[in-house]
Amino acid sequence: MEKIIEQAFAVPFRYQVCFLEGIFDLTNPLLANFLDNGKKAKAFFVVDNGVSNAFPDLLKDIRDYADAYQDKFILSAEPLIVEGGEISKNDEATFKKIVDATSIFGIDRHSYIVGIGGGAVLDMVGFAAAISHRGIRHIRIPTTVLSQNDSGVGVKNGINAYGKKNYLGTFAPPFAVINDFNFLTTLDDRDWRSGISEAIKVALIKDIGFFEWLEKNATALANREMAPMQELIIKCAQMHMDHIAGKDPFETGSARPLDFGHWAAHKLEHLTQYQVRHGEAVAIGIALDSTYSYLKGMISKLDLMRIINLMKALGFGIYAHELSGKELLKGLEEFREHLGGELTITLLEYMGKGVEVHQMDSDLILQSIDQLKLFHQEKVVADS
Known part of the structure; x- marks a missing residue:
């Protein structure tokens, strides 16, 4: 029966x-x-x-x-x-x-x-x-x-x-x-700044207008003005909740757009024994995946420099020596396991719009790391 x-x-x-x-x-x-x-x-x-x-x-x-x-x-x-x-x-x-x-x-x-x-x-x-x-x-x-x-x-x-x-x-x-x-x-300056990385994240993948607002208010935010920070928090929280109310609130699939920049961030936190804080690691992860998007021909050099310049204006570091070498690449496999089997990474289709990819080129990731190191050392001049 x-x-x-x-x-x-x-x-x-x-x-x-x-x-x-x-x-x-x-x-x-x-x-x-x-x-x-x-x-x-x-x-x-x-x-x-x-x-x-x-x-x-x-x-x-x-x-x-x-x-x-x-x-x-x-x-x-x-x-x-x-x-x-x-x-x-x-x-x-x-x-x-x-x-x-x-x-x-x-x-x-x-x-x-x-x-x-x-x-x-x-x-x-x-x-x-x-x-x-x-x-x-x-x-x-x-x-x-x-x-x-x-x-x-x-x-x-x-x-x-x-x-x-x-x-x-x-x-x-x-x-x-x-x-x-x-x-x-x-909050100390690190913790004040740290959470702004998540605002940059949602702006880059969902709302170019919000990114432009961040550019306009970067100095005020860096100077710890409360009014723009309150506006940032409410806007970002609303966007986060709107996403949760979408099709997959409990993430049964492999798509995680709100994890833009996070595959590298999670590994970087571990590699630094969590001396790099989550928001700081996310900022570096966003910079890395944005650079990768640029090297893949998805966004322009001008777009990439807007991202890097915003992070620097806010006081973020965009490079850590723990990024060097291939240890970071293990984070991709760990992220794939975390997602349930299929690797799904959000990159930038264009400013304000994320796109999902299911594989990343290890050599291009290493090139992106080298590029970030140059940006960090201010040896690269922005051009379009």
Whole structure:
């Protein structure tokens, strides 16, 4: 006997990304309203130590806020402080502390885990929330430019394993995302700049007008003016969410246009023991793939120099000595595995329009690296 029973159903996902200043202001009920499930829900806060160090009163502010809105939610335990940056994704013991807490403090599927921090910490906290009880509601409070405009507003969670970026992870949309611009005021220049690379990325593959806006506002952004940064974050977050709402939000296929520049970036991070930060590595990866696009005859020299000049105006490095040699090329194979078998790389069909390719010429990649080194040394003069 042979019989097949087929099941098909759709599950809608909806979440809000909010932008404000003063999330723990006692007169601002936004977060409390998200935490209000009508049953005085438990909330467990996980805080990036970089944020708690920069804002010494943050833990007190969380407690005071919980006291002010105790009719809506309660703290299940003292906030957990975790080390920020990529180390939070490299050390499995870190995310296990969160999983352990869900058992110790009775944090169930009607509770909330609130992550406050940069993109790496939010990735790790989201992963812990997604695998505990098969999914605990997770609220993200991103505190860096990169997490507010890109990683924090998406649906990916994960940690690093086996020397590979995001090898363990889930697709699990957050319950809500709350971007508080006040957290950006204490960022060092590297973290302020780092997230702008993701804006360059989406502009190059989706919106030439946005790229022109970045060129016009490069000096203001480099000078840490808040108004253009807020505009950049909101624009970039909207474009990121529009993409997620498209045909393949959980990336079941091999097309990853939002990973433009990322195959090299992920490998470069690993080769530098994560001394090069994600956004910095993405900037170099974008420069590399843009140069490759130029050498393939897809964009002009003038187009390429606009990209390089924008990055330099913003203060990005466009070369790292770890790019030299063939070790970087292993990143292509790792990226292919990450995609599920078929290599799909986004290059530039023209400025503002990405195009997918399924193979790359290793010799041309090495030529692109040599060209970046020359750009880095300012030995090349732009021409059209």
